[in-house]
Amino acid sequence: MTPAFAPDSPDARNLHVIAPDRLDDWLAAAPPHWAGWLKATGFEAGYGETRLLPGADGVEAAVVGLGSAQARRRLRFGLAKAVASLPQGDWRLTGDMTPEERSEAALGWLMAGYRFDRYRPGKAEKPQPRLVAPEGVDAARLEAMAAGEFLTRDLVNTPSADMGPDELEAAFRALAARFGAEVEAVKGEALEAGFPMVHAVGRASDRAPRILSMTWGTGPKLTLVGKGVCFDTGGLNIKPTSGMHLMKKDMGGAATVLGLAKMIMTLALPVRLRVIVPMVENAISGRALRPRDILTSRKGLTVEVNDTDAEGRLILGDALAWADEEAPDLLVSMATLTGSARVAVGPDLAPYYATEDAVAAALEAGAKAGFDPVWRLPFWDAYETMIEPGIADLDNCPPGSFAGSVTAALFLRRFVSCPRYLHFDIYAHAPAELPGRTKGGTGQGARAVLSALPALMGV
Template sequence: MTQTLRFAAPDADAIALHLVAPDGLDAVLAALPEGQRIWAQHHGFAAGLAQVCALPGAVGRPDGILIGRGKAADRARQRFAIGAAIAALPEASYALATPLDGAEGEEIALGYLLSLYRFDRYRAQTLPKARLVAPAGVDTARLERIAAAEALTRDLINTPAEDMGPDALEAAARALAGQFGAAIDVIEGEDLLARNFPLIHTVGRAAARAPRLIDLRWGSGARSLTLVGKGVCFDTGGLNLKPGASMGLMKKDMGGAATVLGLAQMIMAEGLDLSLRVLIPAVENAVAGNAFRPGDIFTARNGKTVEINNTDAEGRLVLADALVLANETPADLTISMATLTGAARVAVGPDLAPFFTNDEGFAAALSQAAAQVADPVWRLPFHAPYETMIEPGIADLDNAPSGGMAGSITAALFLRRFVPDVPKYAHFDIYGWSASNAPARPKGGVGMGARAIFRALVDGLAP
């Protein structure tokens, strides 16, 4: 992405944008000059969600623009629609004449910024021409920081594995560390075995580009937060090879790593009073003579043995070693994020970020924050009776229980075994991808859950 996602500076000649709700339409039309009222009625303006009507001026330039607010139910079904409609306006400077505050104002303003995003690394893209003057009543500087962090997440996910292998993911983390003065340490290749990260090494050892563990640290606040992101830069499925249709999107299997890096950027750019740690096991799950096999048993960093019943359930393996490291110096809150299971998509679809947590307070704070920032999440349970499903008998744990039931829950239970000392733990099983164009969310990589977490942190609701 080469463009900058920012609001425009104040402009005395900016065209006024008037947001109109259906129940206020008659009053708005009645207040217009007769010619403009007839024009709006002739063009069928009914204040539907994101409906646009430019009011003619005396010299051919719009005298103002009406934008429909739509009904509350419509806004709930189609978030960011108004902001996207503003970004799609013809080239000019625009200023919101309707006062904005609260969640609606933030959503409209952020929707405009996110609609400016284009992934242009491999092909020139047509950029939006509309310039929105920074709206009053919302924290526009913070929204710009959030949009920039979301753009980082999108860029990382959208980049093909040829250019976004473990080495490139490390480079992205180093660039972020350099930008904000964070410390970073990387353990690579055979050093993973020497320093006791056997599962990360096992998953990545068959790839041409060496596996690694990225460890970024920033801040010295009293509250501590550790983010762990799955960085499987491409997943063939290993010897349990994926079919071609399932492999096509596997460049996004590092979406957890991309999301925690975007969230880390939000936190550092905001200057939150935190001690932040980011752990990313970065690997490729490839096929070669030294690939790990179904039926193999490996010992994790904490001494637990894991039977491999499917090499395509590799994400939980690399996360396990990273979570053990996090558990050795427990933070007040530890969060793992991963594009982990197809079962999560079956359960909640592509638009919701399902999460698991052992802390009721964090669950409530996250749900509240998610509603405020239009970043939907949904809690799934750490259902203890399913623990036996991940115990194969021949080893401590099974990486892929048979039967296919409750796959997202059993994966979360598997991960929880590696953070027994963490006081607050949450795991997000995200999709990280928009399958089709939607307002402010073009087809491709997308952040999920990060803005909700960030809002909970900003409001002091977590950790």
């Protein structure tokens, strides 16, 4: 599935975008049968409110409401609600819209075309109406954003039986091959020796753990690290049934960095891109990691395992240490790491941590430009003692329920020395159908990072 805009043509029908405060003027200038129809059906130009407009041979055009400024603040991609109401064919947006509103509408339209039908081959969805790229938008960039998002959603939505470490590696290699990137894989004895925490987390499963690195391009060094826990039982600190229902998405960090990498490579940005993904299944067997075990990480730091269900920060610790060894200009990690982050900001915001205020400022601007909301949480130094158990250098899960996302971020920071580091504690799942976002797997933070790269990397 490749999201793309339709070519402009005379056959494209108009989708008129109307703001509520301009509705009366628009109706006064519209053909009487259109105006009468809209008044009779109670059209008020609410955000995403859509009506088809009749013509001699059927549907001639359509209108969609721009809604109030408050409504637009509350809901992203509201104009994408129109897609489900429109007949097949090509459509062109018309009306008074800012460049930002046109870009948001166009991106939302592309993302509304996503379907996950791998397990419903006999129920293929009907073709979606297509949008002509609105004037003034960067069509190639929006198409790249949507294509990267589709990859992320596909990976997260695939059940763990079909998305274990082998399958995630295959997806990783397929993306690398498409763009001519180099791949390095570390497995078996080399993994145990070089990445002890990755091996320790994954050794209980008969689906062998591994870590992969992809390298592409030239320019300033950008390294992305994604958590690739293909399923998380919690290990010996086993999760309850309710806690396992969504654990196929515990590789959402890996899926998101692969989606972001696809965006970057599709746009041929002048960066030296490296993507690192540790791939494991946190299973239960006689070889499972035990509570109170002490691991020696790749960096040399010792870690007491106080909760085997806090495995994501273990594999990321080794991965970040590897990434940090070549001193990237910007290091970004993404992970479905803590329930505390969901309690703090819910499923729609992507909380992040930044070591530099300038990096955070660039990301905030990128989030606005990419229609990808983020929220900064602090690397709060006063909590450093919470991750120091005394018996080892670090505690992977301090007791108590306070500041769980912050202490996890502080744990990861211990494995990083490069000055510019961003960490995202994402959810990677939309719990309900929303405009431009189907229920299920979703990317978070990728478009914000992509849009921030000009400021962060000078590209």
